[in-house]
Amino acid sequence: MKKLHLITTLLSSALLLGSIFFGALYLYTNRDSVPPAVTINGVDISEMDGNEATALIEEMIRSLEEEKVVVMVQRTEVDSTWKQLGVRYDANHLYDALARLHHGTLWERAKARWHFPKSWKLRITFDEKILRKLFPPAWEQSQFGRPVNAVRLISAEDIITYLPGHSVQRIDWKTFEALVWEHSPKELPEEVQNELLQQYKLQAPTPSGQTPQAKERRSLVLQAPLYTMHPQVTMDSLQREGIKRKVAQFTTDLQGSGDGRRHNVGAAARTIHGMVLAPGDTFDYEQVIKAAEDKYGFREAPVIFGGKLVPGVGGGICQVSSTLYNAVILAGLDIVERRNHTLPVSYVPKGLDATFARGYINFRFKNSSDRHLLIQSDIKNDQLTVKLFGDRPDDITYDVESFTTKTITAPIKYVTNPTLSPGSQEILVEGKPGFVVESYRIKKVAGRPVDKTLLSRDTYPSQPTVIAIYGDEDGSDRSNDDRGDGGSDKAKTNDAPEKVSPQSPGTEVPKVILEDGVSGPNF
Numbered sequence: 129m130k131k132l133h134l135i136t137t138l139l140s141s142a143l144l145l146g147s148i149f150f151g152a153l154y155l156y157t158n159r160d161s162v163p164p165a166v167t168i169n170g171v172d173i174s175e176m177d178g179n180e181a182t183a184l185i186e187e188m189i190r191s192l193e194e195e196k197v198v199v200m201v202q203r204t205e206v207d208s209t210w211k212q213l214g215v216r217y218d219a220n221h222l223y224d225a226l227a228r229l230h231h232g233t234l235w236e237r238a239k240a241r242w243h244f245p246k247s248w249k250l251r252i253t254f255d256e257k258i259l260r261k262l263f264p265p266a267w268e269q270s271q272f273g274r275p276v277n278a279v280r281l282i283s284a285e286d287i288i289t290y291l292p293g294h295s296v297q298r299i300d301w302k303t304f305e306a307l308v309w310e311h312s313p314k315e316l317p318e319e320v321q322n323e324l325l326q327q328y329k330l331q332a333p334t335p336s337g338q339t340p341q342a343k344e345r346r347s348l349v350l351q352a353p354l355y356t357m358h359p360q361v362t363m364d365s366l367q368r369e370g371i372k373r374k375v376a377q378f379t380t381d382l383q384g385s386g387d388g389r390r391h392n393v394g395a396a397a398r399t400i401h402g403m404v405l406a407p408g409d410t411f412d413y414e415q416v417i418k419a420a421e422d423k424y425g426f427r428e429a430p431v432i433f434g435g436k437l438v439p440g441v442g443g444g445i446c447q448v449s450s451t452l453y454n455a456v457i458l459a460g461l462d463i464v465e466r467r468n469h470t471l472p473v474s475y476v477p478k479g480l481d482a483t484f485a486r487g488y489i490n491f492r493f494k495n496s497s498d499r500h501l502l503i504q505s506d507i508k509n510d511q512l513t514v515k516l517f518g519d520r521p522d523d524i525t526y527d528v529e530s531f532t533t534k535t536i537t538a539p540i541k542y543v544t545n546p547t548l549s550p551g552s553q554e555i556l557v558e559g560k561p562g563f564v565v566e567s568y569r570i571k572k573v574a575g576r577p578v579d580k581t582l583l584s585r586d587t588y589p590s591q592p593t594v595i596a597i598y599g600d601e602d603g604s605d606r607s608n609d610d611r612g613d614g615g616s617d618k619a620k621t622n623d624a625p626e627k628v629s630p631q632s633p634g635t636e637v638p639k640v641i642l643e644d645g646v647s648g649p650n651f
Contacts, residue, residue, distance in 0.1 A: 163229075163244040168222060169316045171324065178226060184324060189217045189250065191320050192313055196347040201263065201271065201299070202354070207347075214258035215312040217250045252312065256305050263299055263352075272296045277361035282504065286374040288517065290366060293359040300353040307350060369404070370499035372519040376459035376526075379513040380451045380475040388429035389444035390507075395424035396448040397505040397512060404502050405495040410464055411503075413449050413484055413491040420445075421646060431645030432483075435470045435591050440648020446483050447475055447512060449491040452503070453482035455514045456493045457569050457583060460526050461501075464492040468586040469643055472563070479530035479565035479586050485641045527570045528583070536562030536590040544599025552598060559593030 162181050166174045169188065173181045193211035200206075229240050263271075278293035316324075382390060399420040405411060420426070421442075429443030437443075446469065453466060454476060469483040482491040495501045495518075502517040538559030548554060565586045571579040642648055 163241050165246050166244065168219065168248040169250055171316065171321055185219045187324060188316055192217050192316065195313065198347045198349045199352055200349060201352045208262060210312055212262060213308050214255040215308065216253045219250055221251060222248050252314065254309050259305060259308060260301060268298055272298060275357055275359035277359045278363040278366055280366050288372065290363045292363045293361060295356050295358045297354045298357045300355045303353040307353065311348060311350060370519050371502050371517050373517065374515055375518045375520050376455045376516040377513065378451050378454035378458060379511050380447055382510045382512055385444065386429060388427035391427045392429055392442055392444040393447050393512060394507055395420040395426060396445045397507055400452065400503050401505045404500055406500055407495055407498050410492055410494045417445060417484065426646055431648045432469060432471065432643040433649050434640040435589060438649040440642065440645040440650055442646035443644055446644040449484055450476050450481040451512050451514045453491060454480055455516050457528055458526050459516045462494045462496040464494050465490050468588065470589060472588055477530055478532065478563055478588065479567035479584060480528065483643045485643045486646060488641055523574045525572045527572065528567065529570065530565055530567035532563050532565050534564035538590045539592045541592040541594050543594060543596050545596040546599055548596060548598040550598045554596045555593065556596050557594035560591040562590030563588045
């Protein structure tokens with residue numbers, strides 16, 4: 129009996145102790161306060177109600193982010209805060225840890241509270257994009273101005289001088305960002321701690337019975353670092369190009385040109401004006417024409433089609449390429465691609481023209497010198513002048529000569545016209561002779577010829593004399609068996625189009641192509 133009573137007593141005691149233990153454990157784990165001895169950035173928040181602790185932490189964050197900072201940009205003061213400078217604080221990691229105290233089993237919650245870390249720090253992040261919004265590009269431009277490129281000036285006497293550029297200052301953002309991060313507060317200032325502790329009645333009175341007074345805080349001053357922004361073009365960069373003097377010049381006449389042709393010549397001339405070719409660069413006239421067409425447009429003016437001047441658009445553009453071609457050969461540069469017109473032009477000697485036909489014939493040359501080459505063009509007093517500036521030895525010059533090696537007699541072509549009297553004839557088109565022309569470049573040193581190079585051997589096809597003669601109703605031609613249209617006054621021939629190779633190999637195009645323009649014929 130005594131043994132049974134002892135067992136009963138022990139079981140009752142165990143149940144009582146277990147109840148007390150689990151009751152205490154329940155009360156321990158279900159507390160809504162912060163665990164003991166917990167601090168964040170030196171501020172003791174232990175045993176505080178969760179909401180109260182959160183409010184205190186948020187006030188700490190606000191105090192840090194809203195702390196005044198003065199940014200000096202040269203002598204300009206800009207009032208700001210750490211938040212406006214892109215510095216942010218948060219305690220999300222602590223909030224997450226506090227939330228875990230109320231999740232899981234009773235034992236897991238007790239374990240989490242028992243092992244809760246004691247010392248916490250606010251997390252700091254820095255967003256450079258926010259900092260840069262404080263001084264956007266428009267503000268910097270207003271504050272410091274814009275850089276101004278250096279300019280190469282060429283006088284009417286072709287003397288080269290330089291106008292220096294202008295550098296400006298800009299904020300050195302990488303260094304400034306590092307400076308902001310370095311000086312951003314990592315701890316709560318003592319006076320801020322005291323204010324918060326007084327506000328939440330956590331500060332014990334001083335021995336005199338008075339709470340400590342908050343110290344007056346001075347705003348931190350950050351001097352924004354600057355750097356010098358140089359213009360893209362400096363006097364030094366211009367001088368390094370080695371453009372020292374005029375090396376060639378050529379002029380052609382615009383007299384007799386209509387308004388449309390003058391516009392087209394001017395459009396192409398303005399496009400090449402100021403172009404600079406580095407050593408080894410290739411000039412491409414097709415790209416020039418595209419740029420001129422996009423920027424200025426071309427107007428109606430006669431173009432060359434089938435060896436004749438016909439209505440079209442862009443007429444005159446080959447006067448620019450031909451004028452430039454002559455300046456290029458006088459400068460001693462290498463010609464990459466060039467071809468003569470199908471009929472002689474009036475503004476340059478035969479053999480010294482450079483035609484253009486979009487997609488088939490181009491004018492290209494290479495800056496084969498060891499200095500940059502500057503192209504200048506100008507229209508004045510009905511004359512187009514192209515000048516090339518670069519450098520070469522003073523005693524080296526170039527001359528050009530061209531001469532006709534063969535004259536091709538204009539052939540006669542007959543067409544039938546039944547309205548003519550038998551035995552009579554009528555000249556419809558006056559023919560023109562053709563020419564074979566050779567052109568040479570002569571290099572001179574100190575005025576004495578040292579080399580003579582063949583530039584080109586050009587053929588200008590003859591243009592036939594077209595004569596109408598009496599023909600039968602069926603179109604029979606009494607002279608050379610050419611065919612007509614029988615009853616029409618319009619003359620016809622049996623010419624078959626010849627073929628030439630275009631710029632793109634592998635295809636053939638008709639010999640009759642549009643030259644000295646961009647579109648046509650426009651009848």
